[in-house]
Amino acid sequence: MPLSPVLPKVRRFSLPVVLTLPLLLPLAALSLVGYLSLRSGQRSINDLAEQLMGEVSHRVQDNLREYVSVPHQINANKVAAYSLGYLKTDDLVPWEKLLIQQVQFYPYINFTSIGNELGSYRTGEKLSDGTLRINRSGQENKFTFESFNATKTGDRTTIATTVPNFDIRREQSYKDAIKAGKTTWSAPYLSFLEPTLLVSAMEPLYDGDRKPQGVLFTALRLDHIGRFLNDLKIGKTGQAFIIERSGSLLATSTKEMPFLEQNGKRTLIDVGDTKNNVTKQTSQALKERFSNFKAIQNGDSLKLTIDRQPYFVRVEPFRDDKGLDWLIVVTVPEADFMAQIQTQRNTTIALSIGAGAIALLISAWTVRWLTRPLISLTEAAKDLAQGNWQTRLQVHRSDEVGDLARSFQTMSSQLQGSFQRLEDANQTLEERVTQRTEELQATVKNLQATQQELIQAEKMAALGQLIAGVAHEVNTPLGAIQAAGGNASLALQEALQELPRIWHSLPTQHHNLFFNLITSSLSTDQLLTSREKRQRVRQLSQSIETMGIDNARNLADTLVDMGVHDDVTPLLPLLQHPDCDRLIKTAYNLARLRGNHQTIQTAVDRASKIVFALKNYARFDHSGRPTVAPVIDGIETVLTLYNNQLKHGIELHRQYETVPDIACYPDELNQVWTNLVHNAIQAMQGKGELTITVQPKDREGIAHLQVTVIDNGCGIPPDVMPKIFTPFFTTKPMGEGSGLGLDIVKKIIDKHHGAIDVTSQVGRTAFQVWLPIQLQEDS
Amino acid sequence: MQAILCVDDEEMILTCLKDQLRRRLGTSYLFETANSGEEALEVIAELAGDGINLLVVLSDWLMPGLKGDEFLTQVHEQYPQIVTVMLTGQADPSAIERAKTDANLYRCLQKPWNEEELIQTIQSSLIQGV
Numbered sequence: 001m002p003l004s005p006v007l008p009k010v011r012r013f014s015l016p017v018v019l020t021l022p023l024l025l026p027l028a029a030l031s032l033v034g035y036l037s038l039r040s041g042q043r044s045i046n047d048l049a050e051q052l053m054g055e056v057s058h059r060v061q062d063n064l065r066e067y068v069s070v071p072h073q074i075n076a077n078k079v080a081a082y083s084l085g086y087l088k089t090d091d092l093v094p095w096e097k098l099l100i101q102q103v104q105f106y107p108y109i110n111f112t113s114i115g116n117e118l119g120s121y122r123t124g125e126k127l128s129d130g131t132l133r134i135n136r137s138g139q140e141n142k143f144t145f146e147s148f149n150a151t152k153t154g155d156r157t158t159i160a161t162t163v164p165n166f167d168i169r170r171e172q173s174y175k176d177a178i179k180a181g182k183t184t185w186s187a188p189y190l191s192f193l194e195p196t197l198l199v200s201a202m203e204p205l206y207d208g209d210r211k212p213q214g215v216l217f218t219a220l221r222l223d224h225i226g227r228f229l230n231d232l233k234i235g236k237t238g239q240a241f242i243i244e245r246s247g248s249l250l251a252t253s254t255k256e257m258p259f260l261e262q263n264g265k266r267t268l269i270d271v272g273d274t275k276n277n278v279t280k281q282t283s284q285a286l287k288e289r290f291s292n293f294k295a296i297q298n299g300d301s302l303k304l305t306i307d308r309q310p311y312f313v314r315v316e317p318f319r320d321d322k323g324l325d326w327l328i329v330v331t332v333p334e335a336d337f338m339a340q341i342q343t344q345r346n347t348t349i350a351l352s353i354g355a356g357a358i359a360l361l362i363s364a365w366t367v368r369w370l371t372r373p374l375i376s377l378t379e380a381a382k383d384l385a386q387g388n389w390q391t392r393l394q395v396h397r398s399d400e401v402g403d404l405a406r407s408f409q410t411m412s413s414q415l416q417g418s419f420q421r422l423e424d425a426n427q428t429l430e431e432r433v434t435q436r437t438e439e440l441q442a443t444v445k446n447l448q449a450t451q452q453e454l455i456q457a458e459k460m461a462a463l464g465q466l467i468a469g470v471a472h473e474v475n476t477p478l479g480a481i482q483a484a485g486g487n488a489s490l491a492l493q494e495a496l497q498e499l500p501r502i503w504h505s506l507p508t509q510h511h512n513l514f515f516n517l518i519t520s521s522l523s524t525d526q527l528l529t530s531r532e533k534r535q536r537v538r539q540l541s542q543s544i545e546t547m548g549i550d551n552a553r554n555l556a557d558t559l560v561d562m563g564v565h566d567d568v569t570p571l572l573p574l575l576q577h578p579d580c581d582r583l584i585k586t587a588y589n590l591a592r593l594r595g596n597h598q599t600i601q602t603a604v605d606r607a608s609k610i611v612f613a614l615k616n617y618a619r620f621d622h623s624g625r626p627t628v629a630p631v632i633d634g635i636e637t638v639l640t641l642y643n644n645q646l647k648h649g650i651e652l653h654r655q656y657e658t659v660p661d662i663a664c665y666p667d668e669l670n671q672v673w674t675n676l677v678h679n680a681i682q683a684m685q686g687k688g689e690l691t692i693t694v695q696p697k698d699r700e701g702i703a704h705l706q707v708t709v710i711d712n713g714c715g716i717p718p719d720v721m722p723k724i725f726t727p728f729f730t731t732k733p734m735g736e737g738s739g740l741g742l743d744i745v746k747k748i749i750d751k752h753h754g755a756i757d758v759t760s761q762v763g764r765t766a767f768q769v770w771l772p773i774q775l776q777e778d779s
Numbered sequence: 780m781q782a783i784l785c786v787d788d789e790e791m792i793l794t795c796l797k798d799q800l801r802r803r804l805g806t807s808y809l810f811e812t813a814n815s816g817e818e819a820l821e822v823i824a825e826l827a828g829d830g831i832n833l834l835v836v837l838s839d840w841l842m843p844g845l846k847g848d849e850f851l852t853q854v855h856e857q858y859p860q861i862v863t864v865m866l867t868g869q870a871d872p873s874a875i876e877r878a879k880t881d882a883n884l885y886r887c888l889q890k891p892w893n894e895e896e897l898i899q900t901i902q903s904s905l906i907q908g909v
Contacts, residue, residue: 648843
């Protein structure tokens, strides 16, 4: 049983595609997100650079702030010792232990020292290799700078270096500190012992009279700041450097030393003289931008091109309350950010591709995992649809798909059962249908037989009605023939018996009279009606009576029957004969021979005509083929049969035109005429005018023969009119008509490819029958 | 005078009947004929006027105008002493029944008829009538 294949038409995409699509969509979204982030990254590169560089400079500032606070704290510590009176400015030896203690705490402190107004100077110093030194100069060693190795506790061990002519009071920083009269910073300077720039926090010491007693120093190592800058990851190739407002380079993240060493002499370098091109270009750009470094009051960002490479630059002033005023400069090539972004992008792309590949693999696997059982289900369903019940699904899974497969299996089994039952039912149904069909065919046959019987019955009814008339029509001549035959025979017998006696008793001269009576009687044709006869009898009887003859009436009657009407005088001798009765009777008997003969002749003619008509009427042509016949003859046959019903009270008008014989079924047409004539007679209740016309006439351009039967009877009521051709419709009482008459008429006319029209009103009903002159035979 | 009346629309039937009756019953009766019931009623009236005693009416059934049974019924109603006989080639059985009831029909004979039967019927009816 094929199932309607609706779904495949609707479904445009295969299941795997449908399943893969939702999995691919996030992948596409991922790619899109990657792309968008890339674009937004490119757009916000400036922001990013700004942010990064701001952060870097802030980190630098934060660290610097810590770095630059420590030397002052160390000084403050020494001030505390001095203020509390633990240590005095006139004897610096006790300071050595404190200074060595202090210098060990902070890696970025190069030394901590004190100098007094007497020119004495003590230093606790820590070298980059971790060596501790105690330095001294003053009057006690004639102002020679002596650097001793020292223990962690501040005991001198061996002398390491000596530099002659060092008087702290002549040092610019000392002068500046005294001059400033407050906590301050020295200008950057180069260490004697270490390859580093230093900047010293300075604290002048005063006595109670506000008289300067000395200066405290703590030196901050700028190379440490340089290392710190170097440790910062500023992009990939970015750099940071710190300069003084004067332009001196203080620290840089590059490997470059921020000083020059020529002939054992170290000097500060201007940032404009640096060997690092980026540092140099950046500082130049800053100078160009702000005319000089002192003009830079706030942090600022700029972008410049160095060696056709775009760079982001951030400059940030760095100040403290002790007079420190530096500039922090951060420079990063845009390529670094691009590289970062590039990396980001590459990562994104790689991730996207990776995710996509994984998604594809997963989706492919999922699709396969999902669709494989579904496809086998579909295949199985197709098999089922083609009636292949042997299909078995091989799905060994415990999930929903497995359930589905098992449900499907169950369903297919149930379906198989159902279809089997359906087929059985179908089989039964077919058998029943066949049985019913046979029954129906039998019924139809019965009905057809019944119809045939009914048609036959209708024919028989019409025939029966005819026969009623015909019986009378035939019996009348038959009765006449029988009677006349008997009469003739007996009359002759009697006459022959009587003749000899009459011959003797009748005088010879009257013999002729007797013969004349017989001869004249024989030659007379009786044309009188009974009424006329009676009148003659009456007259004759009177005249005979006047002759004095007995039984005049009887005699007159006999004579009139013999055709003697007028003058009986010549017969007087016969009438006056004593044996008159016998004489006249014999003459009558002889004369009646002819009358009887004539009666028989007439009766036979009548009977023959009826029999002929009956024979015509009942002529059944079993060939089933039309024969060429004159239609009028058929009408006449029917009229003959209805003669006895027509002759009394019905005036028959025949209006026949000359018409050709037509191919027809004559016996069936007779049935038509019979029905129409019969109905007409009934409509007129036996009295009226019946007109039958036959004429050639065209109908719808085809030559027809038109037969019209018109009566002036009661007419057909309008409500009955539409039903008159309906089978079994009848207005006649039960038993008189089957109601098939006009139905049969219609069928017969249809068989002739003709037509029948009816018009009716009270006093005139006309049935018009049209028969084509050329009968189209049914194929 | 006594008379027997035959009624039939066929003249040849009347002739034959008259022949037979005349031959068998002789001259003691008058044999009158009529072509229809209407005419027959005239004849009956005439005969009555002539003082002729009509004994039997022998009538056909299927005739133009008055049918046999109707005619005989009228006869019977007017002249109850007249014996009525029907002679017919085809009569509606119900008409015969009616005639028996309403016209006191003595006998119904079928065409073609047997002469002996006819004569016996008439003779017996004559006795009946007397």
